[in-house]
Amino acid sequence: MLKCLSSFFIVLFLFVFYSFAYSQSLGLGRPATDNEVASWDIDIRPDGKGLPVGSGSVVIGEELYTDNCASCHGDFGEGIDRWPELAGGFDTLDSEDPVKTVGSYWPYLSTVWDYVHRAMPFGNAQSLSNDEVYSITAYVMYLNDLVDEDFELSNSNFEEVRLPNEQNFYQDNRVDLENLIYNKRCMKDCKKEAIITKRAVVLDVTPEEEDVSDNGNSNGDDIVKTVSLDPKLIKDGEKVFKKCKACHRIGLNAKNGTGPHLNNIFGRVAGQLEDYKKYSKNIKKMGLEGLIWNTETLTSFIMNPKKYIAGTKMNFKGIKKSDELAALVEYLAATTKIN
């Protein structure tokens, strides 16, 4: 009886031990609430899964695109500098210079909706409403001549849309096709001769060796010199400046980007930087009439750019929060050299 009982306990012990050590669940983490899942789960699939109820039109999309997208992607989706082209490029994929746009290359419209919604506008991601994303998506279709100007896109007609290049993608077949070719290891007299056919120095596009004596790697974010300003405010302002970084550079060797560089912005006459070619007519005019950047003028401009300078090419809706605005202007002041 005792023996039997002890075997029972051994079996019980083994069972408990086994379940503890090998159980499927460690009991870690906690259940996600529905609201938490909804906050993060914003992805859209080609079959429409995840697409929220809503709609937008080409007409509204044009305005939104001009305000939010055109500064990088161009008024017609042609892409400025090296920012991506969004429109055109049809019949170029088999040429020497393929142009991969939404119209010419992208297989699914859901990708556009998803990407604009999750990652655009660059530097101000996830700031657009669902209806605004529908409108911008509709407008990008319009830029690609896929729809007319009276088109409206909504969750109900979304799945009817097909992009022209959908059928031209196929699954990776390297293993079954070409990798079977690459299995020969020749060691001797593998070919008759080896003559140089192409040389990198002919193209000459290798970046120059930089001077690294000053610890190198300065990517332009160093503050040039600080005046007697509020260091905490400057630090906060540096964070706010992230909203501007997609277009503007500050720091050692900062160059013009989509927008003019902002070194020594304080005391600079508006619209007059010689090597920057993309000013609006109006900012140049206001500069000639005496607009000089200082705390007051910068604050007014950044608060509501389009109101302060009608026709400005700076596609930025402005910073309304006064503490953020003050910090940003302080940061801009701090990066201005004392002459």
Add this chain to the structure above:
Amino acid sequence: MVKKLKTSRRKFVVGSLAAGSTLISSTKSIASNIDDKAITEMQPWNSELGDGVDASPYGYPSEYEKHVIRRNVPWLTADSTSSVNFTPLHELDGTITPNGLCFERHHGGVAVIDPKKYRFMINGLVDQNTVFDLSDLSRFPRINKLYFLECAANSGMEWRGAQLNGCQFTHGMIHNVLYTGILLKDILKEVGLKNSAKWILAEGADSSAMTRSIPIEKAMDDCLVAFKMNGESLRPEQGYPVRLVVPGWEGNMWVKWIRRIEVGDKPWHHREETSKYTDLFSNGKARRFTWEMDAKSVITNPSPQAPLSHGKGPTVITGVAWSGRGKIDKVDVSLDGGINWLEARLSGPADSKSMHRFYLEFNWDGKPLLLQSRALDDTGYVQPTKDQLRSVRGENSIYHNNGIQTWALDSNGIAENVEVS
């Protein structure tokens, strides 16, 4: 679209040669009665006290190593927040890439995440949508694995011909790191996969909210949810506090700052797996889901940024090799542009889907060489030539260029990026 930049290659090559000749006499046989002042004269460090402990609580490399840095190619991208820089392969040896030199690729700049606010969510086709914090993740069993991460566009600029003069630029979108992390399958088992689960979507917390679809077979195989690199916390630019590790597969899938995994029954076809990271053929059709990085190698020394400065005589050629499909079996080196090959020697810790280091020691007669390396992996695959790749894929592919690289070494030991017949 190629922007002209004035090169200063000649300048730095000459500089290196001059430095080399004063530091290293080429052979022992040249008798000399001249004393070496490096020996006969007292150096400051022989006598003066140096810095005490804690002069640099987090240590940095020697001040004489300031040239060993990541570099970018400014004309490649519109802005540094959505751009890439390159690992200085020609300055490294062994198999591990130091954390501060691992190349960076960001799509919306570096996310700076407060670890106290870090959350990792799994939702979708699971028994229970679940949220973990860092403390939860620290209680899963964890493992250590050495893996290379290569950007699918590594060597992408070289598809049409030799373009950039330096292996940092031609091959530097790679690093090799010891990761500490949790097998993703352990986490997926914890939340319970539904039978219909076929794909996962990995999503980052950065401002690009990077997403990639990954088949469930890979997720349940060797993927890691990693939080340490080479022993210390991930660097911010490598995904602090947590990133996904997708061994052997293209770097873009290794989602940094990972905040969520959704389990689903179909791929999502998001931007980075349609508009980007698809391989366009010359007939206008494109391969998608080209995940594996095929076997590849490059000679890192000598190379255009690292000339042979010692003249003829005993010479060491070294480089790295890797395969996304397994272990590197052999590496061969050619001195004559691929006519004849010699088997190189592998050395150092290396594992399946990690970088391997190879060496070839030989007696250089000072004549020009056409240097190539060729990797063979344990699937029997032999690294192809660029011509072989182009004959199948055309010249518009951008991604997955694992063709053999040629350096033309002249009699002064200066190397140039070339292609040969």
